Amino acid sequence: MFARVSSNPIAPPTTLNELGMESASNPKIALNEFIYKRGIEIYGEKEPADYVYQVKTGAVRSYKLLSDGRRQIGAFHLVSDIFGLENGGTHRFTAEAIVDTTVRLIKRQSLELVAESDAMVARNLLSMTTRNLRHAEDHMLLLGRKTSIERVAAFLIEMDKRLTTADVMALPMCRRDIADYLGLTLETVSRALSRLHGLGVLGFTGHSQRQIVLLDRSRLASLDLQN
Amino acid sequence: MFARVSSNPIAPPTTLNELGMESASNPKIALNEFIYKRGIEIYGEKEPADYVYQVKTGAVRSYKLLSDGRRQIGAFHLVSDIFGLENGGTHRFTAEAIVDTTVRLIKRQSLELVAESDAMVARNLLSMTTRNLRHAEDHMLLLGRKTSIERVAAFLIEMDKRLTTADVMALPMCRRDIADYLGLTLETVSRALSRLHGLGVLGFTGHSQRQIVLLDRSRLASLDLQN
DNA sequence: CGGGGGCTTGAGGCCACTCAACGATAGTGG
DNA sequence: CCACTATCGTTGAGTGGCCTCAAGCCCCCG
Numbered sequence: 311m312f313a314r315v316s317s318n319p320i321a322p323p324t325t326l327n328e329l330g331m332e333s334a335s336n337p338k339i340a341l342n343e344f345i346y347k348r349g350i351e352i353y354g355e356k357e358p359a360d361y362v363y364q365v366k367t368g369a370v371r372s373y374k375l376l377s378d379g380r381r382q383i384g385a386f387h388l389v390s391d392i393f394g395l396e397n398g399g400t401h402r403f404t405a406e407a408i409v410d411t412t413v414r415l416i417k418r419q420s421l422e423l424v425a426e427s428d429a430m431v432a433r434n435l436l437s438m439t440t441r442n443l444r445h446a447e448d449h450m451l452l453l454g455r456k457t458s459i460e461r462v463a464a465f466l467i468e469m470d471k472r473l474t475t476a477d478v479m480a481l482p483m484c485r486r487d488i489a490d491y492l493g494l495t496l497e498t499v500s501r502a503l504s505r506l507h508g509l510g511v512l513g514f515t516g517h518s519q520r521q522i523v524l525l526d527r528s529r530l531a532s533l534d535l536q537n
Numbered sequence: 538m539f540a541r542v543s544s545n546p547i548a549p550p551t552t553l554n555e556l557g558m559e560s561a562s563n564p565k566i567a568l569n570e571f572i573y574k575r576g577i578e579i580y581g582e583k584e585p586a587d588y589v590y591q592v593k594t595g596a597v598r599s600y601k602l603l604s605d606g607r608r609q610i611g612a613f614h615l616v617s618d619i620f621g622l623e624n625g626g627t628h629r630f631t632a633e634a635i636v637d638t639t640v641r642l643i644k645r646q647s648l649e650l651v652a653e654s655d656a657m658v659a660r661n662l663l664s665m666t667t668r669n670l671r672h673a674e675d676h677m678l679l680l681g682r683k684t685s686i687e688r689v690a691a692f693l694i695e696m697d698k699r700l701t702t703a704d705v706m707a708l709p710m711c712r713r714d715i716a717d718y719l720g721l722t723l724e725t726v727s728r729a730l731s732r733l734h735g736l737g738v739l740g741f742t743g744h745s746q747r748q749i750v751l752l753d754r755s756r757l758a759s760l761d762l763q764n
Numbered sequence: 765c766g767g768g769g770g771c772t773t774g775a776g777g778c779c780a781c782t783c784a785a786c787g788a789t790a791g792t793g794g
Numbered sequence: 795c796c797a798c799t800a801t802c803g804t805t806g807a808g809t810g811g812c813c814t815c816a817a818g819c820c821c822c823c824g
Contacts, residue, residue, distance in 0.1 A: 457811085
């Protein structure tokens, strides 16, 4: 269930640059935009992967579920991130809009067709997959061996790199999402944030507990043991 | 520090098939063999990745360390597995021989050169990376959300698929390795195996606690909640 | 203004960890 | 070949970090 948006009749100004789809050698491929309302599923695990997506505005979570409801979020996709790219034919995660989200999408088939003849596009597919792999490798270390404080510190550092525009970091996701990303409970995440606040490492704007100001990045980094 | 073995003067009968290096279209690339004694490092994290490896005999562990010594094993590499393939120039894990291990190795540079012109080799690089990514994604769910019994059950099922020749599974790795792979302690792994033994799900040969006989695969599978 | 979701905080419990002892196993050298 | 020793594996007792359950506050939104 999602809201469909008619594709822009004028050619959209931006495309999936990172995949090399905009290189002069390639004819442009039709890009459609969709809006998914907050909480709506974009695709489900094990569904056929017919499209690749790029976040234009908003944020997306990718997760796996166990049969009893335990959830592991594998990644958050923020503005400009590409997601849903699978090499096999089916999605490995369920993807959901965290907030109202606009995505650009491209048919997987046409992408593979271009990759066939364009070595640069093929290389970009590989480098994207490699980047996803690195993230997963680092996250395994976090999930297998880090303490709750270290996990939350690592999360804040990652989000700081990825979404700070000004000096205030506006998290799109709730505590439960953070917990399911870090392999913790939402209460443990909340307690860790409170401890970091008490240590003077971070502050809240007061408008929202999701708007966080990092006051001491070096002390925060020292709380997350590096690999 | 490693033992060098003179490469076979007669062309070796097997090569890195999976990468497509043996396809008729490619001239054979020189393959050297090395033996690493049990416990010896094959390469270190952050070292330049000049070679790709394939296990001929033995077993290898790939791991990351935190500065205080906590260890997370990301993967075990068993006979015929290829490892050490990085897209960037440096290794993301440390690799160590678990037991005396013979590897075939190939210069990364020559591999990339071939991939440049041979689309099949390039596709194989991508599909190998994708396979590694899937394993990491599944392992994140295990590390973030599964109980100790579920983790050990999942480990046994994985190893059963990968190394059972006869009906007895001979694990090359010690309890500590299993623990660091599953994000547990060695005592917890031992207790979980004892519980599974008590439940009649598995047995030991008596010759070694590393030789395990799976007596009831379906009950074992039911103990590991599926994603 | 009432309802509900999100967040924090406290109290108590449990699962996995820590520390320790002991037996079994395998590798080593005489 | 066997004694010696280090390593590996199991098991028990106790601890602790994170989870569970619960209450209360705040804010948003209808």
